[in-house]
Amino acid sequence: xxxxxxxxxxxxxxxxxxxxxxxxxxxxxxxxxxxxxxxxxxxxxxxxxxxxxxxxxxxxxxxxxxxxxxxxxxxxxxxxxxxxxxxxxxxxxxxxxxxxxxxxxxxxxxxxxxxxxxxxxxxxxxxxxxxxxxxxxxxxxxxxxxxxxxxxx
Amino acid sequence: xxxxxxxxxxxxxxxxxxxxxxxxxxxxxxxxxxxxxxxxxxxxxxxxxxxxxxxxxxxxxxxxxxxxxxxxxxxxxxxxxxxxxxxxxxxxxxxxxxxxxxxxxxxxxxxxxxxxxxxxxxxxxxxxxxxxxxxxxxxxxxxxxxxxxxxxx
DNA sequence: CCTGAAATGACACGGAT
DNA sequence: ATCCGTGTCATTTCAGG
Numbered sequence: 001x002x003x004x005x006x007x008x009x010x011x012x013x014x015x016x017x018x019x020x021x022x023x024x025x026x027x028x029x030x031x032x033x034x035x036x037x038x039x040x041x042x043x044x045x046x047x048x049x050x051x052x053x054x055x056x057x058x059x060x061x062x063x064x065x066x067x068x069x070x071x072x073x074x075x076x077x078x079x080x081x082x083x084x085x086x087x088x089x090x091x092x093x094x095x096x097x098x099x100x101x102x103x104x105x106x107x108x109x110x111x112x113x114x115x116x117x118x119x120x121x122x123x124x125x126x127x128x129x130x131x132x133x134x135x136x137x138x139x140x141x142x143x144x145x146x147x148x149x150x151x152x153x
Numbered sequence: 154x155x156x157x158x159x160x161x162x163x164x165x166x167x168x169x170x171x172x173x174x175x176x177x178x179x180x181x182x183x184x185x186x187x188x189x190x191x192x193x194x195x196x197x198x199x200x201x202x203x204x205x206x207x208x209x210x211x212x213x214x215x216x217x218x219x220x221x222x223x224x225x226x227x228x229x230x231x232x233x234x235x236x237x238x239x240x241x242x243x244x245x246x247x248x249x250x251x252x253x254x255x256x257x258x259x260x261x262x263x264x265x266x267x268x269x270x271x272x273x274x275x276x277x278x279x280x281x282x283x284x285x286x287x288x289x290x291x292x293x294x295x296x297x298x299x300x301x302x303x304x305x306x
Numbered sequence: 307c308c309t310g311a312a313a314t315g316a317c318a319c320g321g322a323t
Numbered sequence: 324a325t326c327c328g329t330g331t332c333a334t335t336t337c338a339g340g
Contacts, residue, residue, distance in 0.1 A: 001211070004290075009207055012258040016169065017203040019315060033326050035317065050170040054162055058154070058199040059301040064247065066256060087292040088303055092296070093218065103219060107299050123214055136247040136256075141238040142211070143245070144204070144297065146260050148212040150241055152236040174335060186307050188336065 001046070004029065005037055006148035009046070012038075013145045016050050016135055063108040066140060067122070068100040071131035077101070080125055089117050100132070111135070154199070157182065158190055159301035162199070165191075168205050171183045209260055216261040220275070221253040223283035230254070233278055241268050247279060252287065264288070 004027050011018065011026060020034045027034070041047045056062060071077055077095075084104065085093050092105035108114050114133060122131060157180050164179060165170065173187040180187070194200045209215060222300050224230055230248075237257065238246050245258035267286060275284060 006212070009205070009212065012205045015203060015209060016205045020317095031316085032318090032328075036325075039317090044211070046208050048206040049167060050306055052162070052165045052169045052299065054166060054299060055199050056299055058197070059159070059162065059299060061299045063166055066247075066249065070252055074194065083294045087222075088298070088300045090294060090297070093293040094219070094295075095291045095293065096223065096287050096289055098285075098287040102295070103289075108335050117285055132251075134249050134250055134251040134256075138248045140234045140246040141243060142247075143158040144206065146207060146209055146212060146214045147241045147242070148207070152310075174334075183308055183338085184335080185309080187307080194338095 003149070005041060005046075008034070008037060009041065009148040012047070019134045048145075060108045060109050061112055063106075064136040065103040065114050066109060066134050066136070067106060067118070068130070068132040068134075069102040069104065069122070069128055070099070071092075071101045072127045072129055077126045077127075080127055084122075084123055087117070087121060089113075089121075098107060100130070154195075154301075156302070157193060158199075161187070161190060162194065162301040165200070166301075173205070178254045213262050214260045216259075216263055217265060217289035218261060218288050219289070220257040220259060220271070221283075221285040221287075222255040222275070222281055223252070224254045225280045225282055228280040228296065230280075233280055233284050236278055237275075240274060241271070242274075243265075 002021055007027050008023060009015075009021060014020070015139070020031045024031050024034045029037075056064075071080060080095060081102070089106045089108055090104055091107050092103075094103045096103045097099065106114065106117065109119065114135070118131060118133060122128065160180050161176060161278060164176060173184045173191070177184050177192075178188045182190075191200070209217075224233060234255075235248060237243055237255075242259045242261055243257050244254075244260050247256045248254065249256045253278065259267065261270065267288070269285060275281065
């Protein structure tokens, strides 16, 4: 991975619909060279997938919530996590440091959906000692973009 | 937006590199019809952009951290937020309910990077009364996929 | 929404630096 | 080893119906 690869990654993170000819002019390479590099980045797993970014509001998931979980230290968490990440409401599930054990990022229709998810799904799992949900009033930034070039400063 | 649009959205969220002919066979439409629908979804802003998903580890940002901020209620938050979201370390910035005011999701090189970001960037902003950083030990799920079809149940 | 044609892009190969 | 040009095929895109 050299500077050109990193530049390609950054460009594609912003707009993956650009053609190889456009990418080529931006990084100063031919279409074939860009093709070679992008294919290698895919093969190496550095580029994991191609996706679209969807407006959550348009598909009826306007509510973002974070839910903290504290689990029973006497029990293992593997089954719990396995069940949690099956739910499409759960976008992220992180095992965290701090007073709680897990942080869930949820995308939901509304507060009623949040309530039912907590009572019907989370609390049904067992082994959970504490649930602390918090709602996003607004989101100033939400991206997955991580500059590949900034790793070099 | 009908059921076919929702199906297209879900397919493209998983793999946006599929051709219109493949999409067509999956939803039972011709290439042109798929083209028409996808273009409309783009024009309407429902499909916001095309992106690649990058392995954070490969570009030197292996550490995920969540940072809670409590701000001075006497001051406005607009400038603070505006400065925060400029930083490429900040993937997300949510205005939250609960004891804290903001939740930041950060992607960093290592704990040294986290420390410098807190001391040199966050605390320099002013108007911040409390900073509580927490680190992700592991991440069991991290996606942006929100099923468009599930909005219908 | 479909068919069909034209333009564009992707991709593999061979050769050169 | 990477890059470039060419050729071929797939894909996109836009008519017209």
